[in-house]
Amino acid sequence: MSEKALILRNLRVQYLDGMESLRGITLDVEPHAINVFFGPAGGGKSTILRTINRLIDLDDIKQMEGELLFHGKNLLDADVDVTELRRKIGVVFSRPIPLPLTIYQNVSFGLEAAGEKDKKKMDQQVEKALKQATLWDEVYDRLNEPANTLSGGQQQRMCLARVMALEPEIIMLDEPTSALDPISTAKIEQFMQDTKEKYTFILVPNNVSQAARMADTAAFFLQGELIEYGVGKSIFVTPKDKRTQDYVEGRFG
């Protein structure tokens, strides 16, 4: 087996207000695969994503411990360059959040923050990213228009392009299609399937059917605990844990 994209060992996170926390998560994120984290709301999925790229630093955290290894380095260490980390591990949120800038500036924002000054190189990167996110054909002649003139589905693909422009290793998507119509949803899902040879995906799906459809590996979370983890789609067919089975069969959640 090749090197894991991420290794989580006994990861614990507690918010200052005692809210949703992680109670010792241990799992591996497989490279070049779609790793699905699913389960009912409040299970800790979003907290894991926020912990992985340290966006959680913006929240009030009481405690964060355990191991979160990325290329052998514990991402919880104090000396981690979080800006550099976030370029390597990008995130797409559940609602499209276009920055109040033009389409072009949205996609070039991360590059510019990373210190890219070469305008020509930036143009190329922006074009490439928009093409990867299958948005280029729809926006190439209106790159300088405000990003909020795009439709919801286009905005979400732009958010994806924004992450792609940084050429990340891992792309995390937190219910990326929850605000989208079926066609836009299909485009995002197709994108993941088409590019997983190149990237590692962590997907928090909107629902169990998307989880089953997309999963190369699947982890079921409930109230801050990892209940069951499986490679392939076995977890949806023959769940070992009763709670997983109940959730997969739609008895709660």
Place this chain on the structure above:
Amino acid sequence: MGFNLVRLIALLTVLPILGIVAYIIIQGAGSLSLEFLTQVPTNGMRSGGIFPAIVGTFYLTIGTALFAVPLGVAAGIYISEYAKDTLWTRLIRIAIISLAGVPSVVYGLFGLGLFVIFLRFGTSILAASLTLSIMTLPVIISTTEEALRTVPARFRIVGRSLGATQWQTIRKIILPQALPGIVTGVILGLERAAGETAPILFTGAAFFLPRLPSSILSATMALPYHIFVISTQVPGMPVQIQYGTVVVLLIYALGMNLIATLIRNKARKNRQW
């Protein structure tokens, strides 16, 4: 019925303002002329123009802006974006609120003590501008803070998630969105500074100077103080000149107000959230 009452009360608050403005303009408009605006006062200020006072007020506005805007905006950014909610930041907040409530004559005395005497700036544009700056700071700080807070938190999260530092996110996304609000606050603060008499009374305003100030260490005439002088200190003063001067100050202040309103309206149209 109830609604009409509210409308009537609202109208009652507008009437005095309209009344004052109309009365002053009717009384003073006649004395406005190119000569009045561009000549120095003559004959013990009883004739001639008010050019030095206009220029002086302009200098004081610019001087106040130079000190108060960078400091106030920086403080607003710090309080809104960086400061954690600690005892220390609460103290700073209370200090700012208290500062806003201090009577303007107290600023004048403070400026006299600190800038004029202790720092030896003398009665000068520099001392008066600094005094007006301190008076204006609370307004600029709180409007900056307020303007930044109205920018949705999700933009900050997205900015950081794309590998931007906090400062990059603020500079490229948050500040441009908050800028119209900040500019509006700055202009309203400066407008108040331009119209104040008490803070410059001891720190920089001259009773009568027939020429323009030569440096930032010169005293200067200024419109509000000039109005005070020609209304109370000069016997046999023609009423038209008094009202004319008031009209000029009023136009100066309302003009700034108008600019602030235009900026706000334009920004509201361009807002993307």
